[in-house]
Amino acid sequence: MLNSEKLINELGKLGYPEGFSQVIAENLRTDKAIDRMVGYLRSARPGSAEEIVDEMLAIIDDRDRWIKKKIAENSNSKITELYNSPLSDEEDEEEEEEEEEEGEEEDD
Numbered sequence: 001m002l003n004s005e006k007l008i009n010e011l012g013k014l015g016y017p018e019g020f021s022q023v024i025a026e027n028l029r030t031d032k033a034i035d036r037m038v039g040y041l042r043s044a045r046p047g048s049a050e051e052i053v054d055e056m057l058a059i060i061d062d063r064d065r066w067i068k069k070k071i072a073e074n075s076n077s078k079i080t081e082l083y084n085s086p087l088s089d090e091e092d093e094e095e096e097e098e099e100e101e102e103g104e105e106e107d108d
Contacts, residue, residue, distance in 0.1 A: 003034040010041045011052070020049065024056055033059050 004025040011021040028034045040046075040055050 003031045003038070006038050007034050007041075010038050014041065014045070016049065016052070024052065027056055028059060030063065033063055 004022075007025050007028075008018060008021040011024065012018065024037065025034060028037055036059050037052075037056060040059075041052070044051075044055075046052050046055070
């Protein structure tokens with residue numbers, strides 16, 4: 001059974017129409033989010049559609065926050081890699097030329 005079907009069945013047991021269940025499943029989008037909602041429905045037994053929608057929004061917010069965190073971690077990793085990488089050959093040559101010029105100035 002697909003996770004969205006589990007969610008639809010669980011909401012049906014609580015007396016909610018299939019259309020409402022499908023909207024909830026479409027908004028949650030991922031299996032992990034749907035599983036989390038199914039767990040919530042089984043343990044909390046919410047008394048109203050508003051409580052279910054509030055939990056759906058909280059799950060979506062958590063997922064979006066996690067995605068932003070992973071994007072930031074990836075960006076930080078790339079920047080750190082860039083900072084820690086050796087200079088390119090062209091930059092190395094320029095640096096060597098500058099060092100040679102400084103050495104010649106010191107000899108004078």
